[in-house]
Amino acid sequence: MALRDDRSTPTQRFVTYAALTLLLSQVMIPFGYVFVTAFKTPGEVFEVTWLPEEWSLEAWRDVFVVNEFHINLYNSLIAGIGSAVLALLISVPGAYVFARKRFPGREILFYLIVGTLIFPFILLIVPITITWIQVGLYNTIVGLWLAFQIFAVPYSIWILRGYFARLPRSLEECAMVYGCTQFQAFYKVILPQAKPVIISVMFLSFLLGWNDFLFSNMLTTGDGPRTASVAIYVASAGGERIEWEVMMVMTLITGIPPVILYILAQKHLSKTFSV
Amino acid sequence: MKRSQATSADRWLIVVFLAPTTAFMVLLLWYPFLQGVWMSLFRWPFLGTPEWRGVQNYVDFMAADYFWVALKSTFIYSLSTLFQLGLALTAALVLNQPFIRLQNLWRGVMLMAYAMPPVVVGAIWLFLLDPGLGMVTHYLLAWGIIAEPIYWFSDGVWARWVITLVATWTFWPFMFLILLSALQAIPGSLYELGEIYGANLWQRFIHITLPHIKGAILVVVILRLAFNLAKIEQPFQLTGGGPGYETSILSVLVYRFAFMSGDFGMAFTVGIFLVVFTSVLIFPFAYLYQRQFKPTL
Amino acid sequence: MNAANAGIRVNHLQKTFQQGRVRACRDVNLAIAPGELLVLLGPSGCGKTTTLRCIAGLERPDNDDAIWVGEQNITGMQPKDRNLAFVFQDTALFPHLNARKNISFGLNMRKTFPAAEIRRKVEATAKMLRVDHLLERKPSQLSGGQAQRISLGRAIVMEPAAFLLDEPLASLDAALRVEMRAEIKQIQRKLNTTMIFVTHDQEEALSLGDQIAVMNEGVVLQVGSPASIYLKPANLFVARFIGSPPVNQFECELVQDGGGYGLRCAWFEVSLGAEAATLIDAVGGKVTLGVRPEFISIGSEGGDIEGRVTLVEMLGSRSVILIEAQGREIRVSTQGGTTVKEGDPVQLTLTMDRAFFFAPDGRALVG
Numbered sequence: 001m002a003l004r005d006d007r008s009t010p011t012q013r014f015v016t017y018a019a020l021t022l023l024l025s026q027v028m029i030p031f032g033y034v035f036v037t038a039f040k041t042p043g044e045v046f047e048v049t050w051l052p053e054e055w056s057l058e059a060w061r062d063v064f065v066v067n068e069f070h071i072n073l074y075n076s077l078i079a080g081i082g083s084a085v086l087a088l089l090i091s092v093p094g095a096y097v098f099a100r101k102r103f104p105g106r107e108i109l110f111y112l113i114v115g116t117l118i119f120p121f122i123l124l125i126v127p128i129t130i131t132w133i134q135v136g137l138y139n140t141i142v143g144l145w146l147a148f149q150i151f152a153v154p155y156s157i158w159i160l161r162g163y164f165a166r167l168p169r170s171l172e173e174c175a176m177v178y179g180c181t182q183f184q185a186f187y188k189v190i191l192p193q194a195k196p197v198i199i200s201v202m203f204l205s206f207l208l209g210w211n212d213f214l215f216s217n218m219l220t221t222g223d224g225p226r227t228a229s230v231a232i233y234v235a236s237a238g239g240e241r242i243e244w245e246v247m248m249v250m251t252l253i254t255g256i257p258p259v260i261l262y263i264l265a266q267k268h269l270s271k272t273f274s275v
Numbered sequence: 276m277k278r279s280q281a282t283s284a285d286r287w288l289i290v291v292f293l294a295p296t297t298a299f300m301v302l303l304l305w306y307p308f309l310q311g312v313w314m315s316l317f318r319w320p321f322l323g324t325p326e327w328r329g330v331q332n333y334v335d336f337m338a339a340d341y342f343w344v345a346l347k348s349t350f351i352y353s354l355s356t357l358f359q360l361g362l363a364l365t366a367a368l369v370l371n372q373p374f375i376r377l378q379n380l381w382r383g384v385m386l387m388a389y390a391m392p393p394v395v396v397g398a399i400w401l402f403l404l405d406p407g408l409g410m411v412t413h414y415l416l417a418w419g420i421i422a423e424p425i426y427w428f429s430d431g432v433w434a435r436w437v438i439t440l441v442a443t444w445t446f447w448p449f450m451f452l453i454l455l456s457a458l459q460a461i462p463g464s465l466y467e468l469g470e471i472y473g474a475n476l477w478q479r480f481i482h483i484t485l486p487h488i489k490g491a492i493l494v495v496v497i498l499r500l501a502f503n504l505a506k507i508e509q510p511f512q513l514t515g516g517g518p519g520y521e522t523s524i525l526s527v528l529v530y531r532f533a534f535m536s537g538d539f540g541m542a543f544t545v546g547i548f549l550v551v552f553t554s555v556l557i558f559p560f561a562y563l564y565q566r567q568f569k570p571t572l
Numbered sequence: 573m574n575a576a577n578a579g580i581r582v583n584h585l586q587k588t589f590q591q592g593r594v595r596a597c598r599d600v601n602l603a604i605a606p607g608e609l610l611v612l613l614g615p616s617g618c619g620k621t622t623t624l625r626c627i628a629g630l631e632r633p634d635n636d637d638a639i640w641v642g643e644q645n646i647t648g649m650q651p652k653d654r655n656l657a658f659v660f661q662d663t664a665l666f667p668h669l670n671a672r673k674n675i676s677f678g679l680n681m682r683k684t685f686p687a688a689e690i691r692r693k694v695e696a697t698a699k700m701l702r703v704d705h706l707l708e709r710k711p712s713q714l715s716g717g718q719a720q721r722i723s724l725g726r727a728i729v730m731e732p733a734a735f736l737l738d739e740p741l742a743s744l745d746a747a748l749r750v751e752m753r754a755e756i757k758q759i760q761r762k763l764n765t766t767m768i769f770v771t772h773d774q775e776e777a778l779s780l781g782d783q784i785a786v787m788n789e790g791v792v793l794q795v796g797s798p799a800s801i802y803l804k805p806a807n808l809f810v811a812r813f814i815g816s817p818p819v820n821q822f823e824c825e826l827v828q829d830g831g832g833y834g835l836r837c838a839w840f841e842v843s844l845g846a847e848a849a850t851l852i853d854a855v856g857g858k859v860t861l862g863v864r865p866e867f868i869s870i871g872s873e874g875g876d877i878e879g880r881v882t883l884v885e886m887l888g889s890r891s892v893i894l895i896e897a898q899g900r901e902i903r904v905s906t907q908g909g910t911t912v913k914e915g916d917p918v919q920l921t922l923t924m925d926r927a928f929f930f931a932p933d934g935r936a937l938v939g
Contacts, residue, residue: 004463006374012476019369020381023362026444027384033410034399048413094296103289113300118501118561120553122526123546126539127307127314133322146303153299170664173630176651177658178726179681182288192668211392213508218534229394233512236398244402251398255391262390263383270456284650 038248045244059245069250072231075141076210076254079227082145083209084202087152091201092194095160096186100172110161117154124150125218132219139224147215152205159204159272163197164190196268203265207258228254311543321537332544341520341528345545346552349504349524351435353556356499358443360492363450368484371458382455389448396445397512404428404437428514431521438510438522442503449502450495457491458484493564497557504553525549577765578733580604580627581640587622587633596622597633598790604734604768604783609760610795611781612770615813619790620770621738627768628658628736641733652681657727661739663719665711665726671698672707675725697729700759717748728759734766741776753780774814778802786810803926808934811862817892817903819862819928826857837861839898840877842922848929851938855931862928865892865905868920870912875919877902881912895920 008016037045041056063069097103098110128147129138137143167190175185191198213229220226226234232250236242262269315332317325336342366385370378388396403410406424415421427437461484469479507526510516516523516531523531526549532542585600597619604610612620625631627639629651639647646654657678665674672694673680679690698704701721711719720740727735737756741749757780760767771777777784778798785795786809794806805811811819824837826849833849834841842861844852852859869875870893879897891910895902895918902920912918929937 004373004467008372008374012372013374016369016372016375019365020375023366023369024381024384027387030399030403030410031387033403037402046408048408048410090295090299093292097289097292097296101285101289103286109293109297109300112305113296116304118497118553118557119304120501120505120526120546120549122505122507123311123529123543123549124304124307126529126533126543126546127310128303129321129533130314130319130539131307131310149299150303153296153303157296168662168664170660170662171666173651174658174660174664174666175677177628177630177654177656178678178730179652181650181652182284184681186288189666192666195668207390211394213392213394213512214506214530218530229392229508232392232398233394233508236394236401236512237515244405244408247398247402251391251395255387255395258390258392259383259387262386266379266383269452 034248034251037245038252040245042243042245056245059243059249062243062246063249063253067231067235067246067250069228069231069253072226072228073253075225076227076229078141079144079148079212079216079225080206080209082141083148083152084206086145086149087156087205087208088198088202090149091153091156091160092191092198095157096164096190098157099161099164100169100190110157114154114158116150117158121150122214125215128215129218137219139220141225143219144209144212144216144225144227147219148205148209148212152208156201156205159201160194160197163194163272167193196271199265199268200272203261203269207261210258311546314540315543315547317540318538319540321533321539325540328540332541333547336541336544336548341523344520345523345525345528348435348520348522349549349552352439352442352510352524353500353504355439355442355446355503356496358440359447359450359499359503360496362443362447363454363495364492366447366451367454367458370455382452385451386448388445393445393506393508394512397441397509400437400441400444400509401428401513429518431518434514434518434522438513438524441509441513442506445509446499446503446506450499453491453495454488457488461487490564490568493560493567497560497564500556500560501553504549504556525552577606578642579606579608580734580766580768582623582627583638583640584635585623585626585633585638586635587619587626587631595790597626600787600790600792602785602792602795604766606766607764609757609767609769609780609782611777611784612768612787613774613777613781613784613813614772614787616772618787620772620787623787624658624736624738624768624770628656629654630658655730655733657730657732657735659720659723659727659735659737659740661742663711663723665714665719665723667711669710670707671703671709671711671714671722671725674711674722675707675729677726678730693729694725697725700728701725716744717752720744720752724756724759728763732765734768735760737767737769739770739772742771742773749776756780775816778814786813788813804936804938805862805928806936808860808862808930808936811928811930811936815864817865817905819864820868820902822861822863824859824861826852826859835859835861838900842876842924844924848924848937852929855937858932859937860930860932862930863922864926865903867923867926868902868904869923870895870904870906870910871919871921873919875921877920877922879918879920881914881916881918884910884912884914886910 033050036050036052038059039055039057040052041054041058044052098106132138132143137146171189171193172185175189176182180188211229212227213233216227217230217233220230228250232247232254235247235250314325316327316329318328319325369375370382375381404412404427406412406426412424416424425433427433465483466479469483474482504524505526507524507530510522510524510527511530514522516527525545528545529542529549532538532545582600582602585597587597588595600619600623602610612623614620622631626633629646629649633639633647636647637645639645641654666677669677675694675697676690679685679693685693694707695704698707701724703718703721703725706714706718706722714722724740741752744752753776769780781798783795784798784801786793786801788809794801794810796804801810802814805814822837824835827834827836827841833844833846835844877897879895879902881893882896883894885892886909890908891906893904893906893910893912895904904920931937
């Protein structure tokens with residue numbers, strides 16, 4: 001592409017930078033204060049200050065020693081990984097067929113699945129809870145993995161199908177002329193091309209598991225696989241006195257990994273989303 | 276004669292590849308849905324024997340004094356989608372300016388709230404808005420904007436707007452990401468053409484930018500309307516649906532009936548109303564999208 | 573059916589799409605001798621690519637005995653079992669594999685040769701195509717011409733029974749296209765392997781083919797050597813499709829003047845031999861007269877048609893002159909330069925023994 005001069009006017013720049021500053025500060029100020037609070041002593045939490053008298057790690061210690069938050073983090077991790085793996089297993093083959101093959105009933109089936117994207121999936125929690133109790137999935141990690149798919153699969157199929165459909169058809173045809181079966185053409189040629197979108201789907205369904213509260217809360221109890229989100233909710237609804245500095249440490253520990261993942265996955269995500 | 280293009284190898288692949296997806300769809304989406312509809316005809320306690328009620332759950336819900344309160348809060352809460360669109364479009368237009376440096380860094384900062392678990396963000400605002408020690412209350416008092424602390428979560432009028440604004444603050448980056456990539460896909464030569472034919476900044480926005488991102492706008496509005504009405508961890512966490520039923524948007528009500536009252540039949544009844552409400556809200560946008568872009572398989 | 577260098581026969585091929593609503597191939601018949609280079613030529617949508625894809629097995633013909641290699645009916649066979657190599661217009665190089673792995677892809681799938689042997693074959697092929705220095709590159713690091721060479725290499729290394737090429741040069745720029753087509757022909761001669769080459773470019777077809785099959789609307793209109801296609805078109809469509817600038821056409825009627833015959837064409841008349849007159853008479857006396865631009869000569873007096881020069885295009889080795897006569901445009905082509913200038917009045921003479929006569933149904937009249 002030819003190089004272009006930047007011909008923006010000073011007014012244009014001023015307005016843009018002003019807007020950028022406002023947008024960034026509405027994000028940064030709350031998070032900045034949360035960060036500072038995480039290093040305050042319990043006594044200082046009650047004062048709105050931006051520089052603690054002494055930087056304390058007490059809250060960080062309490063999170064692990066008193067609250068045993070690492071157990072919840074581990075549960076969230078397992079919930080996320082399982083959710084990602086299961087979403088891939090279910091949606092990659094299906095999305096490929098929807099994108100590349102013709103068969104009777106294709107349209108209806110596709111809309112029956114993807115249509116549920118705009119379906120308020122939260123109401124399925126009612127029958128799912130009852131069924132999970134009946135079949136013994138209640139309060140288990142597998143039960144959570146399956147429940148997350150209610151949202152993960154339609155979303156994944158939607159994203160994957162769009163990407164598969166954009167790959168040139170000649171790739172599979174070529175593979176088949178040069179000795180591949182249908183299936184070999186899929187995994188030797190199409191799957192490697194789909195790396196960015198597969199990473200995106202993995203990432204999004206991992207976050208779904210990591211970030212979920214509603215299903216995790218409803219489908220587990222205190223002695224089951226309680227995830228970090230649920231632990232934070234329980235702590236924030238704690239009744240008597242909420243230990244805010246401990247809460248803020250928990251929010252940081254739980255909230256930062258997804259942000260880092262987002263930044264890492266950005267390259268792949270941008271290849272995936274073109275609505 | 277073979278009319279379809281599928282060979283037998285093709286057919287096997289289709290069957291095998293569709294199996295997991297179909298099993299998922301039947302077992303995790305449509306069977307539970309129908310089961311829920313069935314349950315809504317009962318008084319169905321969490322652990323206990325269901326008792327047939329017919330359509331009594333529906334009649335009761337519509338007659339309940341909180342019915343209209345819930346509908347009203349649901350509607351106000353769904354306005355969040357509009358606010359999100361405003362923020363997202365502004366941010367996307369700002370970051371799409373070629374003279375902005377460190378684009379990737381700013382983009383990363385902006386999506387922080389969205390990336391985190393909603394409960395985490397909820398906890399943060401629970402803290403910041405705390406009437407006693409919260410930063411917001413502190414500054415509003417210090418600057419003389421308010422005379423005494425506001426109980427954001429227990430004052431009915433405020434609570435409604437608080438959950439709506441917190442949802443806005445949390446979820447706008449989803450729209451931002453998609454709109455930004457739609458903006459970046461517009462060929463620069465179009466703007467140069469616009470300039471050469473004398474279009475000013477505003478005209479270029481109306482005639483070049485907007486038509487190109489219209490599809491993306493409709494899609495994010497549709498998705499966000501649906502998601503916002505279903506992702507209710509924050510209202511549940513911040514206000515628990517209260518005071519009274521002032522912030523009990525329909526999906527919070529589903530959760531309240533299921534999780535707190537253990538009345539699963541009633542919970543799904545409310546869920547049906549949520550489906551109807553969501554569909555009605557989405558319909559005009561879906562219609563516009565369908566008419567303009569005819570999504571094809 | 574691994575008989576290298578097999579002949580290919582297409583037998584009443586029919587292929588419809590969308591439950592029969594679109595008929596891509598109505599009735600295609602072709603016979604390609606072993607070692608022959610056949611060019612399938614036609615406008616877009618004529619069914620040439622569909623025919624090639626049916627031969628490769630990428631489409632399933634409607635009839636079960638449509639495609640034969642040697643004496644074997646392969647119509648129902650999987651593409652991978654046909655031992656035919658296909659070269660795609662968009663190269664279809666696998667983006668995740670480097671050039672070397674792209675070339676060896678088919679051999680690796682087939683598993684008949686040990687790794688060292690595959691390596692040797694790949695390198696020999698790459699050398700022949702002059703891309704041996706590019707083997708470690710990914711497709712995204714190759715130019716259009718280089719990518720198409722690698723894609724050719726992927727076909728050649730298979731030592732297939734035949735090569736099937738679907739407009740492989742269409743997306744290259746003009747100079748490269750001319751260079752590559754000569755190279756493809758040389759390689760085909762050297763390997764002596766049957767090749768079917770699909771194109772919509774008549775110049776490419778004339779320069780490449782041993783035989784050219786001209787297709788339109790799902791049928792083959794004529795098969796023949798480049799010279800016979802050009803000089804003896806079987807019908808009006810072929811005459812118009814081949815040749816640049818295109819053939820001049822005039823609607824004419826047979827007339828008898830004194831002892832001889834003539835054709836009255838709108839405003840001018842030309843005399844005619846008895847043999848041609850008999851043929852024309854047999855179809856009712858009305859014909860379309862076709863004369864290629866190089867078979868019209870320009871003079872200053874005594875020609876068949878009077879006209880005025882409207883445009884002179886100097887194309888290097890020849891010139892194309894546009895002449896306006898009675899509101900009609902006539903194209904004349906001459907060797908080398910020309911002395912006529914725009915606006916000059918000229919007299920045109922038709923070389924009638926090289927002219928074509930087409931019956932009202934478009935069929936060429938031949939004695």
